[in-house]
Amino acid sequence: MFRITPRLPRKVLALGLPLAWGAIAVLYKMTCPLAHQDGLGARLVTSAVFFAVGTGLILHMRWALLRELRQVREVAGAAQSVLLRPLPPRVDGLSTAAAQLSADRGARMGGDLYDVIATEHGVRVVMGDVRGHGIAALGTVAAVLGSFREAAHDEPDLGRVLGRLDRALARHLRERHRDEHPAAAGREPDDPVAEEFVTVLLLEIGPGGGVLALNCGHPWPYLLSGASVEPLARTDPLPPLGPFPLPTDLTPLPCGSLLPGDSLVLYTDGVEDARDARGRFFPLRGALAEAVRHQPLSPQAVLRTLFSAVLRHRRGRPADDMALMVLRNDRPRLACNLPGAHGTARPAARDPRPTDHL
Incomplete structure (x- = not known):
């Protein structure tokens, strides 16, 4: 009734x-x-x-x-629950945890986006950051996330997934420009809408733990392996989506393997850009190194530790949106030592070196 x-x-x-x-x-x-x-x-x-x-x-x-x-x-809370739906605790053998904190006091929704989806092509992950925050960024978040959730299942190649996201963003910006400036008819945007951009990181984790990545202007995640904290890759990312066209060659970058017990920490730049009263940036890598000293560490514990540390550093609410996601490989070790969809995994007994992440 x-x-x-x-x-x-x-x-x-x-x-x-x-x-x-x-x-x-x-x-x-x-x-x-x-x-x-x-x-x-x-x-x-x-x-x-x-x-x-x-x-x-x-x-x-x-x-x-x-x-x-x-x-x-x-x-805003209802929109957040629909767009940034809570991640399941496990996705195809990966333990997951994610959370975001908005800098807008009037809303609980920021301009950060993330999702993890198990597909027949592997576990696909997106982490992004929309220019701006608050209610104004919701439309862009919806356009990019909606496109990813369809393309992750439909496209066998990670580069084509990124292409779908780029076209969805361009279409959204055109429609937004037309709605905000109806007198402009079909002309290209020449107002602040044309300056909108989204940083996007796409990951694909195969059955054997092999990791492929496409990065458009986003910070590289950190790989936690034992007591080691290293960037997943050290190459320069592509430009963010929006201002510039994508290159014709969108070959994903092989980033080694995520071995059983290893974790990936994905984040938006609001975490590392958080400053204290003296203008010092938040030492994210140092905070992670301190956190991994206490083993074992669950993804939820990593999130709590990092958010507590950055809020102490800021002495309150951050000046920019921030989002964190932690993925830990809890698959059986035997399965992860088998050749995966992206090549042969690293030997389990070998310590990860910087060359493993190139």
């Missing part, structure tokens, strides 16, 4: 209270004899009446604004 929300009484209440307070002030001025006297006592009573009326109006406006803010936050 559907339940009809009584909106009319709320509207009547919202308009009726200010009118009632105003009517009290008018009736007092017109009918009360004290309002027409010049004595000190009469003036004190009149001042008290109008002070009470003014206070009531201010409190009512404050209540209305707080209720509106709660509604905005509820809408």
Whole structure:
């Protein structure tokens, strides 16, 4: 059975209270004899009446604004639950954990995006960062994430997945420009919409643990292997999606293997760019090195440790959106030593070296 929300009484209440307070002030001025006297006592009573009326109006406006803010936050929370849906604790043998923190106090949704999907081509991962934050970034997040969730299953090649994301972003920006500037007709955007961009990191983890990557302007994740904390790769990324066309050659970069027990820590630049009162950047690699000293460390524990450390560094809410994702390989060691979809995995007994991540 559907339940009809009584909106009319709320509207009547919202308009009726200010009118009632105003009517009290008018009736007092017109009918009360004290309002027409010049004595000190009469003036004190009149001042008290109008002070009470003014206070009531201010409190009512404050209540209305707080209720509106709660509604905005509820809408933002609902959008977040749809767009950045909670990751399952395990995806094809990988333990996962992810969270984001928005810099916008008026909404719980920022401009960061992430997802992990198990496909027939391997486990595919996206981490991205939309220019800007808050409600204004929701449309771009929806366009990029929606395209990834379809292309991850449809496209056998990771480069074609990236191409789908690029076309979806361009289409979204054109439609947004047309909606915001209808007089521009079909002309190309020449306003701030044309400066929008999205940094995107795509990963594909094969059955044998082999990792392929395509990076468009995003920070490289860190590989945690035992007590070692190293970047997954050291090559320069491609330009972000939006301002520049993608190159014709979108061959994924082989990044070694994710062995059983190893973890990947993906993040947006809001984490490393967080500054303390003295202007020093947050030492993410050092915080990870400190965290891996305590073994074993679950993905959820890594998230809690990093978020606590960066908030202590900032002494409060960050100035930019930040998102973190941790993937740990919990597959059986025998299965991960077999040749995977992306080549032969690293031997389990061998320590990872920087050459493994090139």
